[in-house]
Amino acid sequence: MNFSTAKNEIIRLLSRVDVSELPKLIKWMRNSEELDDCFVDNEKVLLQSIAEDLRTCLPLDAMLPSESLAIGKAQLNPESTVHVDAFLYDEETIDSLCEEGKMSRDYCLQCGSHRTAPLGFISHSFSALELRFLFQHILPDLTGRVLVDVGSRLGAVLYGGHLYSSAAQLVGVEISAEFIQLQKMVVEKYGFTDRIQVTHADICTQASLLQNADVVVMNNVFEYFLESKDQIRAWHCISQNVRKKGALLVTVPSVQEAIAALPGNNGMIDIHEWLEEVPLNYDVYLGKDTDPDSFKQIHLYRVL
Ligand SMILES: C[S@@+](CC[C@H](N)C(=O)[O-])C[C@H]1O[C@@H](n2cnc3c(N)ncnc32)[C@H](O)[C@@H]1O
Incomplete structure (x- = not known):
């Protein structure tokens, strides 16, 4: 179904909804993450499976010891920057690794304190x-x-x-x-x-x-x-x-x-x-x- 047919179908559906329920429904359409399931396609699942396979072959920063030049150049960046390959690690995977304590989205501004700031990520792949x-x-x-x-x-x-x-x-x-x-x-x-x-x-x-x-x-x-x-x-x-x-x-x-x-x-x-x-x-x-x-x-x- 193309965009304009889908739009007409939605308008037809909305015209049948109880007027008092309409604001609730439109709010749900605007904000609900349930609709994100529509964006899961076979291709995405395959790319996730490839990323999972590759993660098992590489260190967490996905850099090889032979890449000394790239590692050296990355070290010139502020200490608040880390290598996280966006193809290997999507947002959900990063969240789980953070929960397991294997990765962090923040760095400490003053050791031992709770003052932290978000880390900048450098990726060497497209997500x-x-x-x-x-x-x-x-x-x-x-x-x-x-x-x-x-x-x-x-x-x-x-x-x-x-x-x-x-x-x-x-x-x-x-x-x-x-x-x-x-x-x-x-x-x-x-x-x-x-x-x-x-x-x-x-x-x-x-x-x-x-x-x-x-x-x-x-x-x-x-x-x-x-x-x-x-x-x-x-x-x-x-x-x-x-x-x-x-x-x-x-x-x-x-x-x-x-x-x-x-x-x-x-x-x-x-x-x-x-x-x-x-x-x-x-x-x-x-x-x-x-x-x-x-x-x-x-x-x-x-x-x-
Ligand atoms: C940032 S990565 C690009 C990754 C990939 N194209 C993507 O978008 O997901 C750059 C890669 O280019 C490779 N590279 C750098 N100079 C190159 C050259 N002269 N010939 C071939 N590959 C090169 C590096 O080894 C590195 O793996």
């Missing part, structure tokens, strides 16, 4: 809700299209793309061999081999893949994981090879922000002759844990 927003509300129909996830890490974008889109091919390129092993395990176990491929490589060696992609996803790929000079090299490679006219580029943060943050950047990439930004509607409700601020980090561009 299941962000994946749904990406594939159902940002991207067009991907039938017959090739999507490349640059830095595929746990594979969240690839699994989300398999479950929520009809993309012909979903290709993950990841520089860490250990994460490639984890992605391969999930792809085999969940029967995703028909449309997902994963490649262990530096994206800078994958020029023809980038040239042929219809959609390229870049979620905070380089900032934490590469030295400054390698970040500059990688952005050059992206801007030289993601050139197929009309191809879509999804980034977090915006391309402008990512490039401006590069050291010694003095207009090395002319964004205006390369891309046009596509305005997005971030006002989408996907259940009680919807966080419009996290959606607003996501930007979409069309290659000119």
